[in-house]
Amino acid sequence: MIPTPEGIPAALAEELAGVALAAATAAGARFAEVRVVKRDREALDLRDGALDRRRVDRDLGVAVRALVADGWGHAGTNLLSRDGVARAAAQAVMAARATAATARYPVALPPALDVTYTTPLARDPFGVALADKVAPFAAAHDVMLSVAGVTGARGTALFQAQETWLFTTGGGRGHQRVVLSGGGITAIAKRGDEVQTRSAPKAVEGNVLQGGFELVDAMNLPGEAQRVADEAVLLTRAAPLPAGDKTVILAGSQLSLQIHESVGHPTELDRALGEEISLAGASFLLPEQLDQLRFGSDRVNLTADATTPTGPGTFGFDDEGTPATRTPLVEQGRFVGYLSGRDAAARLGRPSAGALRAESWEHLPIVRMINVNLEPGEGSLADLVAGVDDGVLLDVNKSWSIDDLRLNFQFGCELAYAIRGGRLTGDIYKNPVYTGVTPRFWGDCSGVAGPEAWRVWGWSYCGKGDPVQLMYVGHGCAPARFERVSVRST
Numbered sequence: 183m184i185p186t187p188e189g190i191p192a193a194l195a196e197e198l199a200g201v202a203l204a205a206a207t208a209a210g211a212r213f214a215e216v217r218v219v220k221r222d223r224e225a226l227d228l229r230d231g232a233l234d235r236r237r238v239d240r241d242l243g244v245a246v247r248a249l250v251a252d253g254w255g256h257a258g259t260n261l262l263s264r265d266g267v268a269r270a271a272a273q274a275v276m277a278a279r280a281t282a283a284t285a286r287y288p289v290a291l292p293p294a295l296d297v298t299y300t301t302p303l304a305r306d307p308f309g310v311a312l313a314d315k316v317a318p319f320a321a322a323h324d325v326m327l328s329v330a331g332v333t334g335a336r337g338t339a340l341f342q343a344q345e346t347w348l349f350t351t352g353g354g355r356g357h358q359r360v361v362l363s364g365g366g367i368t369a370i371a372k373r374g375d376e377v378q379t380r381s382a383p384k385a386v387e388g389n390v391l392q393g394g395f396e397l398v399d400a401m402n403l404p405g406e407a408q409r410v411a412d413e414a415v416l417l418t419r420a421a422p423l424p425a426g427d428k429t430v431i432l433a434g435s436q437l438s439l440q441i442h443e444s445v446g447h448p449t450e451l452d453r454a455l456g457e458e459i460s461l462a463g464a465s466f467l468l469p470e471q472l473d474q475l476r477f478g479s480d481r482v483n484l485t486a487d488a489t490t491p492t493g494p495g496t497f498g499f500d501d502e503g504t505p506a507t508r509t510p511l512v513e514q515g516r517f518v519g520y521l522s523g524r525d526a527a528a529r530l531g532r533p534s535a536g537a538l539r540a541e542s543w544e545h546l547p548i549v550r551m552i553n554v555n556l557e558p559g560e561g562s563l564a565d566l567v568a569g570v571d572d573g574v575l576l577d578v579n580k581s582w583s584i585d586d587l588r589l590n591f592q593f594g595c596e597l598a599y600a601i602r603g604g605r606l607t608g609d610i611y612k613n614p615v616y617t618g619v620t621p622r623f624w625g626d627c628s629g630v631a632g633p634e635a636w637r638v639w640g641w642s643y644c645g646k647g648d649p650v651q652l653m654y655v656g657h658g659c660a661p662a663r664f665e666r667v668s669v670r671s672t
Contacts, residue, residue, distance in 0.1 A: 187222040187308050187343050189359065190242070194218075194262075199349035201264045202246050205271035207351060211248040211278065213291050214271070215354075217501060218244050218347040219543040222308060226315065226365070228337035231323035233316050243543030247502070248274040252289045253282025256546040289525055295354035297505050299498025301361040303394035307341035310395045315339060318403045319367060325407035326369040331415035333372045339365030339398070340390050340642055342654070348503055358498040362654060363397045364390035364640060367407065371414035378417035378612060380596055382406040384435035385578050390640040390654065391492040413597065416610055422671030423598050423611035429573030429628075430616055430667040431566050436595055437556065438639035438657035439579045444620045445484055446554040446655065448588035449511050450537075450646075451520040451527065458548060460648040463586025466620070467517060469530060475517040478624030483557040484512040486521050486535050493656035494640040495552035502538045502547055509535040511554065515625070521549055541651040548647050553638070555658035559630030566629050566663045567601055574598040574669065575606065575661075576614055592617045594672060613671040623664060631660035 199216040206214035220242040227235040243260040244267050255277025259270040307315070323335035341363050348356040366388020368381040383389045383401060391397050432440060448465040452458035455469070467475070478484075488506035490496050499505050502523055511519045520527070523538030526549070539550040567575070581594035598614035600607045638658045645652055 187220070189345055190218055190220050190347060195347035196349070198244055198262060198267050199347065202244060202267040202271040203349060203351050205268040206246060206248045206275055209272050209275040211250055211275050213249040213351050214274070215247050215348060215350045215503060216244060217543060219344065221342065221344045221542055223342045224308070226339040228316065228319045228323065230327065230335050231320045241542065244270060245540070245543040246271045246274040248278045249289060250275060250278035251282040252285035252287065253278045253280070255279070255281060258544045260543070287525065287529055290528065291352065292503055292524060294352045295348060295350065295356045295499060295503040295505070297356045297498045299358040301359060301392050303361060305395040306361065307363045307395045308343060315395070318398060319365070322367045322403040322407040325404060326367070326411040329408070329411035329415060331371045331373060331418065332369050332411045334370035336368040336370065337365060338387050340387055348499065350503060354503055356499045356503060360392060360497055361394060362390050362392055362494055362640070362642070363394055364388055365398060367403050367410060369411040369414040371418050373418035376418045378414050380410045380414035380417065381578050382410045384639060385580065385596065387642050390494060390642045391638055391656070392494050392496055393492055413610070417597055417612045420597070420610050420612040423574065423614040423669055425670035427666050428669050429570045429663065429665055430669065431570065431573065431575045431601070431661055431663045433575060433577040433661050434637055434659055435639055436576055436579050436593070437659045437662055438641070439582060440593065441484070441554055441556055441657045441659060442551070442641060442644070442655065443582060443584045444588055444591055444623070445511065446521070446551040448620070449519070449521050450549045450551070451522040452549045454520065455526060458647065461646055461650060463588070466587040466589050471517055472530070473516070473518055475621070476515055476625065477512045477517040477621050478515040479627045480514045481559055481630050482512055482515045482624050482627050485510055485555050485557060486519070486537060486552055487555055488536055488552040490553040490555060490638060490656060490658055492638050493553035493658065494642070494654040495656045500536045500538045500547070501540045504534045504536040504538070507536045521551060523547070523549055539653060541653055545651050548651065550646060550653045551644065551655040553656040553658060556630060556662065558633045558636040558660050560632045563631050563635050563661050566631055566661060567606060568604040569629060569663065570601045570604060573601045574611065574614065575601060576616065589620050591620065611671060614669060615672050616667050616669045618667060623667070626665040626667070627662055628665050629663040631662070635660035
């Protein structure tokens with residue numbers, strides 16, 4: 183068992199921050215903020231009922247961000263001494279002087295922060311024995327491996343606790359502890375040369391949400407294992423999806439990635455301004471299109487919301503001290519907002535979306551997704567299906583590709599369920615792919631299921647920045663229906 187991570191003592195955090203703030207001010211900063219960050223992470227890979235690999239990471243450090251004139255500078259250190267943090271503060275001021283020489287926009291000082299936030303937990307994952315963490319995955323693997331045609335079982339689990347103290351020269355103070363838990367299972371089936379996989383609750387790292395080990399319990403992985411294995415075997419015998427334009431329903435896990443790639447990334451304001459394009463490109467959503475562009479149909483309402491229960495992008499404050507907030511991005515199909523931090527948002531005359539985040543104390547905060555949610559519509563999944571004469575329900579991502587403006591995309595899924603005459607027929611297709619152009623695709627959204635079908639999906643390894651930063655983000659959604667979508671099989 184990994185002991186429950188001890189928090190950063192408030193006295194230590196305050197002492198280190200006080201030294202850093204004093205040093206930054208003495209060196210000429212007109213404003214400074216200090217983050218003291220401790221992160222504990224445990225990642226498990228499971229193979230055929232047994233633990234295959236376990237990785238445990240722990241780190242603790244101090245980040246200093248200083249403002250000189252209108253230029254920001256950043257430095258971090260894991261030398262937790264008075265001299266160590268004072269040197270980091272001096273380096274941050276030195277960097278700020280360099281950026282001030284080319285700064286083009288005024289920077290206003292923020293109000294003082296006073297926020298505390300802690301993830302609600304029923305079972306802290308770092309207090310759960312390793313054997314108990316492995317048990318639900320092993321039980322699920324046993325079920326899957328008992329199915330004829332299944333040749334392998336895989337699983338992943340991730341647990342993370344990140345604690346942050348934030349102090350500013352204006353007397354601001356914030357403290358939060360965010361805990362993530364989750365995972366998933368995959369069955370591998372083989373028939374001749376045909377190999378297929380089926381996953382639950384979603385592929386890649388599974389579903390990782392904010393909360394404790396109770397989230398893994400709620401997945402009921404052993405209970406899902408039979409269906410997952412049976413469908414993996416059926417896929418080895420399934421026909422390819424015929425090419426054509428069809429009505430498509432995206433199940434929640436696939437829709438969450440669609441939101442991530444075609445909504446979340448293009449609404450990051452630094453991309454739209456051309457200031458952060460080194461990884462995965464820029465954005466077609468330019469500032470002159472704000473409040474003008476028709477992004478989707480009237481049924482499409484998308485929101486950046488750092489208050490979503492269980493959302494990985496939920497917190498008390500972002501890494502520059504903006505309290506968690508909710509910002510509309512698309513309202514009834516119209517593009518109305520960006521993911522942003524304070525400074526860039528002010529250039530557009532908008533408040534910050536509270537979306538400036540850093541992976542750790544080593545990194546400079548940049549604009550990152552929080553929880554980008556598709557707001558629920560009305561009715562059930564069955565109601566969406568009833569409105570389809572000839573179409574498919576696509577479930578669980580297998581591959582994705584999108585251009586560097588976030589316009590043209592292609593997604594592959596694990597399987598497609600056939601829909602005919604307003605009902606699911608029981609037939610499935612293998613290796614389905616769908617393609618589209620972002621505003622045209624969302625413009626053809628003809629229905630979104632209601633609150634009873636809405637749930638949150640977490641993605642733990644979203645990459646952005648140079649050097650790259652990995653960030654955990656969330657997407658709440660219910661299944662949605664789209665017309666005239668080009669589909670085929672690989």
